[in-house]
Amino acid sequence: MRRSLAILGFAVLLALSFALPGLAEQKELRWGGDTEGGAPYMFQDPKDTKRIIGYEVEIIEAIAKQLGRKPVFVQNGWDNLIPGLQRKLYDVSIDGLEITPEHKQEVNFSIPYYATFLQLAVRRDNKTITSLEDCRGKVVGTLKQAYSHQVLEEFGGIEIRLYEDEINAYSDLVNGRLDATLFDAPIAVFYAGFNPEIKFVGPEIGRMEYGIAVRKEDKELLKEINGAIVALRDSGELRKIYDRWNLWSPMMAKEFNDYRPRQADAVMFNEWAELQRPEFTFRDRMKRYAGFMPVLGRAALTTMKVSIVAMLLAMAFGFVLAVARVFGPKPLSKLAVAYIETIRGTPVLIQLFFIFYGLPNIGIKLSPFVAGAVGLGLNYAAYEAENYRAGLISVPKAQMEGALALAMTRWQALRHVVIPQAFRLVLPPLTNDFISLLKDSSLVSVITMVDLTKAYGQLATTYYDYFGTGIIVAGIYLLLGLPFVRLARWAEGRLAKVGNMARLEEETTEELIASKDGIL
């Protein structure tokens, strides 16, 4: 399913080498997954957003029970599930992870617990496309880096459009931007199956097997999990889970050699189906949004906390960098320049990965919050340093000389004369950067934190509602930034005036002198 794990090879490589055999915890089975993965895999329970449901959740919980362990869920971005596993954020990972030769190089997989195929979908009125063959020369949408993407590419002659998520792809199919879509069958059933404007066509395409990822060195755990899967299959418990979610298929019947009729009602599937019914009143919608508030509130708090700590760090460290660069001795100045250029020249995303997944290599293991705040803070420090520098060099040299002539030391002159004037100049750009940081803090979702943007993704996939949820989240971001926007405006109005004075004075007097020099 979904984006290939190799996509972030960088993070994987960093994470690879700390494969020390860890003490498996006796009581807990910590498992990593991404709730943004959506139905039917794992997603927030529409009735209670604090709960996570999905057939994969039921499977891992059944396995944990089989092993006599307590399941503990750890949230991580889907792209980072494998690096997170290697960083020992959790013991195993399950989230529709495809067993492929590439993935097997990084981690071990259990025996497959589910097998599925790809499903082609077209608009209801389409009569020309009934197979992949018919898609040649047509526009087909699918998920980025997924098995389906690979299949389309190998088939050839198809114009491929790549999406981050299934909801937007199906919207584009309905509104005519796409001629067809190709998705994993469970996704197709849950996200397009209820849409009256979409129909499924053609035979099963390809074959995918999902397995549970375990660190290479945890051979004992792998054996136990395989045993549990076999036991759950033989006891019919797995079959019941698949029936509840309406995921049983002829392919699975063959896989499990189980040709019995349905063993359980499709309750979970029906609940989902209920949710997709178009008659949904304004009142219901508002009630649903009100239910979002605890989740969004917690996420907004995370966003704010990370941003403020990061900004304080950026302001303090940026100041040290700027003073070192402008006034420090040559080697120190060069070091500061090197830092600033390196940090500004590399993506902050890479820096976050490096700090969170890379540093454990040399024994520095930071919590997600510390890693996020430090990562963003060190990154923004480079930009703040340049702000400060602009401020420092815009204070006229004559101010430094005036202070030195009064027998102040260089440092005293900086502290009492130059820096106070520079600070007034940089306050407005500083405030602007904080607002920008507030938005950049959404990147911390890659290191397992649930910030506002991540919460948006989770809620939107759960409810199939990017529009209303998006407006709410945008509103929250605006609200968070508002006090700082106002502060910036106030600072600009009040302080820019004072700060410009020294410069203005110098300019006008220089003009005066120039005109006087004419006499001589």
Added chain:
Amino acid sequence: MAPSNQPLIVVDNLCKSFEQGEVLNHISISIREGDLVSVIGPSGCGKSTFLRCLNCLEILDSGSISIAGVTVSRKSPKDPITDDLLEKAHLLRQEVGLVFQIFNLFPHKSVLENVILAPMVVKKESREQAEDNAVRLLKKVGLEDCIHRDPSTLSGGQKQRAAIARALAMNPKVMLYDEPTSALDPELVKEVLQVMRDLDAEGMTQIIVTHEMRFARKASDYIVFMDKGEIVEVDDGDILFTNPKNERTREFLRHFEGDAL
């Protein structure tokens, strides 16, 4: 000019070059305590650099400068600028006040705060002590009504007088002025020059780089004429202006005939 006075300032073979070339070429001069000396000369003759070397805003290349017993010397521009040299320069600066052409007041501080900053930071005076002294000095330069104003609200003449009070607050033995009236409107020049006259009457040693020929002639004990990085002539004002010994002095003074004298 009382001959019994000991020299307060002794400059010996002072040389200074910038990338563009030599600016000061073996300058030697002694100045006695209480003297008021004007330095005149064409633009680019090195007179401003001379002042800046005297209070070590520019570190000399070679030669020596002694002021009130503190000596800064260097054998050649190839000698490294040692910490010891910088320490001496810092000591020397405490004996010397410098007033700039464009005032260099600190725009983020009031007039009073401008004056008390250095005594508090450098001399560790208490705020009370520094303020008492500052108010006395501001009264002396006629700024008692401007104590709490922002420098930006002052006229040019007021700004320069505030700058003088600020320099005096460090209790220097010598005051240096780098074209102190060049940035002022003509009607404001007088009030600044009057402050210098008052200080002279109190016995302050002062060196003024200036284009105010009339002031130089009337108020100075003697005048130093500089040209091309050298001291060409040192003489009493009346003699230098009416009967200069050197051809270069005569050439320079020709510009001012009938005009400013």
